[in-house]
Amino acid sequence: MIFDDGTLYFSGVFRDSLRMNDSLITAASFLDLSFIVSIDSDGTFNWLSTPWATKRLIYNLRFYEQSLYAITLGTGWGTGTISKFDLNGDLQNEQSVSGAVSISDFVYDDSNNVYISGYCNTGATFGSLTIPNTGSSYNSFILKTDANFNPIWVDAGPHITFDFESKVYMVDDTLYYFHARKTANTGATPYIFKYTQQGSFVDSISFMDAWSPPFEHGWTKNNGEDVIIMLETQNAAAFNGLPLYFLDKNLSILRADTLRNLYSFYTFLSASDEAICITGKANYGINYNSDTLLSFNGGSGNGIIHFNYDQDTPDSILNISNVQLSTSHLTFYPNPAKNEITLRHELNESLNIVIYSLAGAEVLRTRITENNNIIPVGSLSSGYYLLQAKSSTDSYTKKLIIQ
Incomplete structure (x- = not known):
């Protein structure tokens, strides 16, 4: 996500449809598509672009x-x-x-x-x-x-x-x-x-x-x-x-x-x-x-x-207030990984973990607790994945590389 001269640009992936302020912007016929969006500083939607016919991770x-x-x-x-x-x-x-x-x-x-x-x-x-x-x-x-x-x-x-x-x-x-x-x-x-x-x-x-x-x-x-x-x-x-x-x-x-x-x-x-x-x-x-x-x-x-x-x-x-789950408060290592990854977070609750392939397929699902925060990943093929962690109030997604 970038902000320049009063305009916000951000990218992501959506399936079927994307809504902005509860208004339908576009439909994708149940396909996963990458997108870039432009929004004015007052929240006015400018445009949405889907540059490719297949999904890609844009960063x-x-x-x-x-x-x-x-x-x-x-x-x-x-x-x-x-x-x-x-x-x-x-x-x-x-x-x-x-x-x-x-x-x-x-x-x-x-x-x-x-x-x-x-x-x-x-x-x-x-x-x-x-x-x-x-x-x-x-x-x-x-x-x-x-x-x-x-x-x-x-x-x-x-x-x-x-x-x-x-x-x-x-x-x-x-x-x-x-x-x-x-x-x-x-x-x-x-x-x-x-x-x-x-x-x-x-x-x-x-x-x-x-x-x-x-x-x-x-x-x-x-x-x-x-x-x-x-x-x-x-x-x-x-x-x-x-x-x-x-x-x-x-x-x-x-x-x-x-x-x-x-x-x-x-x-x-x-x-x-x-x-x-x-x-x-x-x-x-x-x-x-x-x-x-x-x-x-x-x-x-x-x-x-x-x-x-x-x-x-x-x-x-x-x-010393409680911190919501965010990129600053959840880490996992090593990344790239071979056999297992360890997650660290600051929330006093368990987290649901789902790992997706870049094609959007779920390849691993588990739950971590304070005393069990190691996730075996040795069964995954080499490549790029997305790791999603969810608490009761928030979620966090980050790129994971398997060697």
Whole structure:
């Protein structure tokens, strides 16, 4: 979902019909169809587009230079596209990926070139381009294309190691590749890589070789200069807290702070030029470096830490009210998975779990409790799925990858 210049765009999948404010918009004759919707800021419906005759999972929907871009996943392992739409939702161009390959993220430069990150195995293709694989298993890649998705260069060298959730940023004509996964896994050292727009490797920095922890990351500003933020969210015991790094554009560490008493699996970071927000769950309070932001009795609380780079002690907005099920309060790992996944959530009730194939077929149904939160998935074939968790008041759906 994106919001630009007073217009909201969002995407999804519907069956048979889709309603907006109790008004029937369209019927699909009992087919599953992907859609993009445009709505004004006052709630007025503008248009609905169904670009394909078959269902695809649309994600990373973005607005750039009076066009919409998105990554899609098809109904099979390693199939998908990067697609471009006009502001009426009409498909203008797309390029497919196939084989054991997946697109994770993309960004643009001022010349409308596109930089795409992802991972692949041998034999993966992007249109007519075969993406090189440097090892016997999966490795990550960065691909530059022109505005029409024609390949310009690709890097899948030995310094680009495996990651399912790589991110790319373009800052001052320089490309930054974040190999700093947001899900816990082993076998991949967290890195930030720096490239020129011509594909030349400039520099890199690594974090925690032996641990392979997940990181939350983003950008902010300090005195007009861009600053990278890295929050390690797994190994609190190794640091007596969660380390929070600030780096300049040359990948030099400006300062390092520590957050204590936060639950690592419920901690998330977002940032803008003006502010940094860390949301999560705390145990009896929050400590930032040597300062106590908040202390309370009664166990766990949920809330927001809000600050900017210059503050020595950030503000805290924390409450201990019950939290509804949402993307910030339910996690499962590992993802990708092989044999089983573990779910963590903050609700004091059991959850109904259903896993669907991308074709919409139910492939697994179970129920988890506080004492039984492991779901066997070894019987599922390799590929993409949707995991849906439902409580008595809310529901949550997220992509699941089975290796």
